[in-house]
Amino acid sequence: MLPYMVGLAISQYLWETHRAIFEFFTLEIRRRRGQVRTYLEIGPGHGLFLDRALSELGHGAAATAVDISPTSIDITRAIMEFFRPNAANVTYRTGDIMMLDMPERFDFITMGEVLEHVDAPGRLLKKVGSLMAPGGGAFVSTCANCPAIDHVYQFNSVDEIRALITGNGLRIERDLALPAEKLPMDEVIKRRITVNYCAMVTSHESH
Numbered sequence: 567m568l569p570y571m572v573g574l575a576i577s578q579y580l581w582e583t584h585r586a587i588f589e590f591f592t593l594e595i596r597r598r599r600g601q602v603r604t605y606l607e608i609g610p611g612h613g614l615f616l617d618r619a620l621s622e623l624g625h626g627a628a629a630t631a632v633d634i635s636p637t638s639i640d641i642t643r644a645i646m647e648f649f650r651p652n653a654a655n656v657t658y659r660t661g662d663i664m665m666l667d668m669p670e671r672f673d674f675i676t677m678g679e680v681l682e683h684v685d686a687p688g689r690l691l692k693k694v695g696s697l698m699a700p701g702g703g704a705f706v707s708t709c710a711n712c713p714a715i716d717h718v719y720q721f722n723s724v725d726e727i728r729a730l731i732t733g734n735g736l737r738i739e740r741d742l743a744l745p746a747e748k749l750p751m752d753e754v755i756k757r758r759i760t761v762n763y764c765a766m767v768t769s770h771e772s773h
């Protein structure tokens with residue numbers, strides 16, 4: 567887990583697709599600055615999104631980080647302690663988000679690259695909606711046609727991802743689809759090229 571997370575963290579800076587997704591995330595959290603008192607991150611992994619979120623939100627927001635992997639929680643905590651040693655407003659929880667008892671509701675939820683790691687991504691999206699405070703939003707990212715040893719769920723297209731999001735009580739405000747090769751979208755679909763995807767979503771029920 568540790569080398570994987572270190573590699574993923576480095577890709578945040580070196581791989582233009584991950585940089586673009588990070589930029590999308592930064593603009594979305596900045597857009598909601600001032601409205602976010604409670605922040606939840608599901609699967610922070612290397613912790614870089616959490617660090618960026620707290621940079622944008624300032625000290626006013628209380629953050630919770632939930633990861634099924636103790637190693638990911640250790641890395642996230644170490645990154646946070648290194649970059650912001652005085653941050654007292656972060657709660658770390660180790661466990662499966664589907665199993666944890668969480669009565670709180672959150673103004674902003676981040677769930678980067680987790681959907682493809684679970685058997686039932688639809689149920690996970692529903693869970694995200696149920697954790698959202700009224701008027702809240704969530705940043706979600708995943709990928710289509712991206713086989714990997716730890717990707718237990720394969721999306722075949724970006725439209726399939728969008729349909730799963732909207733079919734589970736969420737509304738897409740803005741999204742971004744980034745094919746791994748610079749080809750027209752019909753070619754990307756025909757040749758099953760990997761597409762990285764991210765979206766800012768809200769809940770129908772939270773309006």
Ligand SMILES: C[S@@+](CC[C@H](N)C(=O)[O-])C[C@H]1O[C@@H](n2cnc3c(N)ncnc32)[C@H](O)[C@@H]1O
Pocket residue numbers: 574608609610611612615632633634635638661662663664677678679680683684707
């Ligand atoms: C690929 S990493 C993503 C890291 C980071 N969010 C990003 O976007 O680069 C996926 C993370 O989600 C965590 N994860 C997977 N399934 C989970 C679950 N059911 N509940 C909580 N965390 C989960 C993994 O342990 C891992 O740290």
